[in-house]
Amino acid sequence: MRASLPINVPDSVWTHADMPAALAAGAANGTIGQLLKLVAQYSGASQSQLAFVLGTTQPKISKYMNDVMRVERMDMFRRIADGLGMPDEARMAFGLAPRTRGLRPPPQQTAHAQEPATATDNRSVTDIPVVSDTEGVAIPCRASDGRIIWVSIPRRTFLLGGVAAATAGQARDRSVRPTSRLAATTAAEPSPIEHLERMRLMLVESDNLLGPRHVIPTVHEHVSVIQQLRSTANGADRRALQRLQAWYGEFASWLHHDAGDFSEARVWTDRALTWSQSAGDPQMPAYIYARKSQLAGDMQDVAGALDFAEAAFDLATPRSKLKAAAAAFAAHGHALNGDRDATLRMIDEARATLADLDADPESPWAVWMNDAYLDVERARCFALLGDHDGAAGMFRRAIDDLPQGFHRDRGVYLAREAQARAGAGDVEQAAHVGKAALSVAIETESGRLINELARLDRQLAEWHRVPDVAEFRDYLTTTLPQEKD
Known part of the structure; x- marks a missing residue:
């Protein structure tokens, strides 16, 4: 079944004669059955739609609506209030502070x-x-022409x-x-x-x-x-x-x-x-310049990726992880620009810095930067430079060596491995790896990961009749809202 767009709760629901008692019951003992019934009645939302905006499952919504289950955790109270777009008066009656x-x-x-x-x-x-309740929130959506696009919807109808x-x-x-x-x-x-x-x-x-x-x-x-x-x-x-x-x-x-x-x-x-x-702390601006370079690279802004990486590299303490990170992001900028020699030179610079660190266990800067992270950046650069077979193998080794707890990063690396395999012509394996990445995207709601999967989707479009590819693309479609004609 395809996901639908979030529900729209009319303002009149919150002034309904039965709403004060429904909100008070939720605040007092966590029973929200009457609240959800009122919302469902006047918004036309199904239990599945309520589950979607509240970040839970349809069976749990059924139990909540029949007061078989009560809300006990504060984060769930917040998700209910934000997902339904409660105005401040309703939030306070529900036991929460106004936004x-x-x-x-x-x-x-x-x-x-x-x-x-x-x-x-x-x-x-x-x-x-x-941040207002009516401010737009971007979500990925499968467009009617098959593309994956980002659409803006009111925050009050979506935010979990x-x-x-x-x-x-x-x-x-x-x-x-x-x-x-x-x-x-x-x-x-x-x-x-x-x-x-x-x-x-x-x-x-x-x-x-x-x-x-x-x-x-x-x-x-x-x-x-x-x-x-x-x-x-x-x-x-x-x-x-x-x-x-x-x-x-x-x-x-x-x-x-x-x-x-x-x-x-x-x-x-x-x-x-x-x-x-x-x-x-003079290293804080250096770190933020490195982050600006990383962001510019993801936005395909070559000049920004290179300029901000250079600023970070110049400011960073010698023999530091931050210096290595700046070199790695510079390598990505050069790869976006198609400059193979400069890319390899900056990767070597980052590797040499990591091999000769002036260890400071108290430093908070770029603590994630290590040889494994650099291997991932190197693989990404090789894919941009056209060495898809080499990049796919690098991504696979990096994923296998990734420590536990880096669940979302693993999903991003899987998506990039899938892109590399698609670039190398192994579309069936690309689709298989893409499905594993999509599972992580569903669990983490990472837009960065969805963007990577959208690129893979475009790569695989011409092979849409290959069964594994069709299965991946259908799997992706069923997880996204659909653009209405």
Whole structure:
């Protein structure tokens, strides 16, 4: 069965006479049967459609609707509220904080402070806009002509929510402002800065497990909290918050990058770069330049990939992993440009740097950079340069050596191996490997991985009558929403 587009819950549902009791029951004891029945009745949504927008299964929706199962985890409350597009009044009745909490500009600011930031934005931290429920969210869709395209739909009809269980208590206690918490912290408890640092690491793990779309809203909210804390902090606290804000900005960029929203990813890398300039660590701008090079490469922007990699390479500490990463991203830029000699030269530069590292176990920069990662980048470059057989073998060896826990990266590498095999003419094996990559894409909701599979889909289109290829393309089609005529 083909997936349908997300449901549209009419605004009138939230003012229905029975809705207050339905929301109160959910908040009190997790019974949401009446809530889902009202939504289904007035939106026309099936149980399968409800399962889709709430990130669960149809059998569980049936149990929820019959009050056989109750909601117990805070992340599920959030997914329900966000998936159904609850307005703030309904969210509060449901036991959640409003989405706009703490994000309104101070009284002395004018309305223009809420205008969307541009890619060169360097305004004060209170100027980051609220992500509205009606803002477009991009999702992959199979077009009527067979292409895979990205379409924008209202956020309130799609977003599955963040992973905010660990901060649910703070979200519910709206009487405590972050700025007052900084002053009230005692030596016996972690400071808000320490808490936000730990939360970032937890969110990184959540991204690895659940994919970027579940984490993005919480990261945006934490950036706002950091901005509010900075407004009253001084001295070392202010510098620590500036550095933390840059870290969160870079993480937001990665999440949007992996979700397939390259435009928003570029905005966040530019913000992070601006914030990093005064963070007190000269290696932070170097790292963000490397990330800008990586993003530009994925956007097929040759000049950007090369220029940002060169900036990162010049700033990076000699004999560091960050220096090696900058060389690897430069190699990708040269490969995009078809320059084989320059590509091999930068790969050799990266390999030599890794072989002669000035080991610093405390360094947070490019900790993922190692020989295995470089092998993957080398394989990607060889595929771009036309050596598809060699690239396929390199990808296979890298995948076999990949440590456990890198589930999403494994999916990306599988998709790239499949592309290399298709380029070499082994279309049946390409389709087989592509199906394995698609399974990872479904589990992680990685837009980056979907983009790789879309390229494979285009490569295999001319062999659509080959049974294995047809099966892969049908499998891909059934996982994507369909464009309506």
